[in-house]
Amino acid sequence: MLPAIDVSNGLSVRPGNENSHESFGSPMDIASEWIASGANWIHLVDIDAAYGKGENRKLISEVVSRCSGINVQVSGGIRDQESLTAALQTGASRINLATSALMDMPWVESAISTYGKQISVSLDVSGSRLVARGSGEAVGDLELVLLQLEQIACARYVVTDIKRDGSLNGPNLELLEQVLSLTGKPVIASGGIGELSDLEALVGLRSKGLAGAILGKALYVGRFSLEQALKVVNS
Template identity: 35%
Template sequence: MAALTIFPAIDLKGGQVVRLAEGDMDRATIYGDNPAAQAELFAKAGSQHLHVVDLDGAFAGESVNGAAVESIIKAFGGKVQVGGGIRDRAAVDRWLGLGVDRVIIGTAALKDPEFVKSAARDLPERIVVGVDARDGMVATEGWADVSDVTVEDLARRFEDAGVAALLFTDVGRDGLLKGCNVDATVALAKAVNIPVIASGGVADINDIYALRPHVANGIEGVITGRALYDGRLDLAQAIAAGRA
């Protein structure tokens, strides 16, 4: 069986490393002011994949923390996926040109699906669709708005487009250490033929063990942030558990 990829997360707000509670910019915990140094720590722990979000960009609709992301890419050395405010092809090309491995598109996947499909066709394995859910419905604009589209309906729109993966986040658990919503994540993976990355609420190593058997069902990986920063999850142990 393939390994479950562990993606440590660096969320950027005003150039600082933060974690939000339920995507609320007013509920941000600052974990550091040197994103590149944080990326180096993750690399030293054995990580070859990194998840970076430009939180300011998600609300602004364009890149805000570009300089910080560039410093992360140089420091990390592995594969970096980036999301937050990527709403057009120019933004996609700019990130890929800077050395990003994959770009994550959320709001535009709902509001401009043809742009996403076109990018996915032109750039195989480089486009990840962010499917953010609040009570099963798709949330956009940095999770500020909730649509009337279900998670599975949105995911199915991209089944034949060649997207690399779906990034599924349960917004109601994100940053709260409540545990990953394994059931909803697996249900999505079984409903579509696109690999799914779990996100939101990872509390400790038990979440890794809970997701690991579902690699066979299409779960590609899991993103973890606050559990790492709070010392509840050891990254090297998580990577080992993902391979076990």
């Protein structure tokens, strides 16, 4: 279970469109809250970098430092060597490459070869296509690109149906099952979780290789607490 902290302009936010985000205050305070609630992992996203509107690297690094003792997965706009190096310098446990990085597959292969299990790859999906977050640019066919990633030994995937992200309407179980059928690597679900029953449905995919889920909006708007979510997945 990975509670999310999305950072924009120095604040913890829930993204709306690329120009409008609802603020929830200090990322440092949110990190402390998730740790106190029992989080073992935090999904930390630089929203400005994801949308190509600047970056929050210093703050991201400070939040990672605040989270000493637990694991942090850093994400958001990590699409080239410069952004990957900056992410690695935070000391995060895992770096999640952006879907847009997949337009330079030789570089992705080099990153995976160099850093191995420290790298995961975002699969942001619309229909059957991978789409770059922020620009909306088509990256390629999901199954074909996933086959390429399997061939270069990608260790882990973060799968998001971008139409469900932030909707609270439930995860796309069909998409997750499709990806799980194509890889034996761990898969993390993201997007759409709005009820504890959604988590129960995801728990049902553990036997097929689902390794975790990212929780965002549902926690921030009070659909349920992190403690309640952890109880569901650990029962």
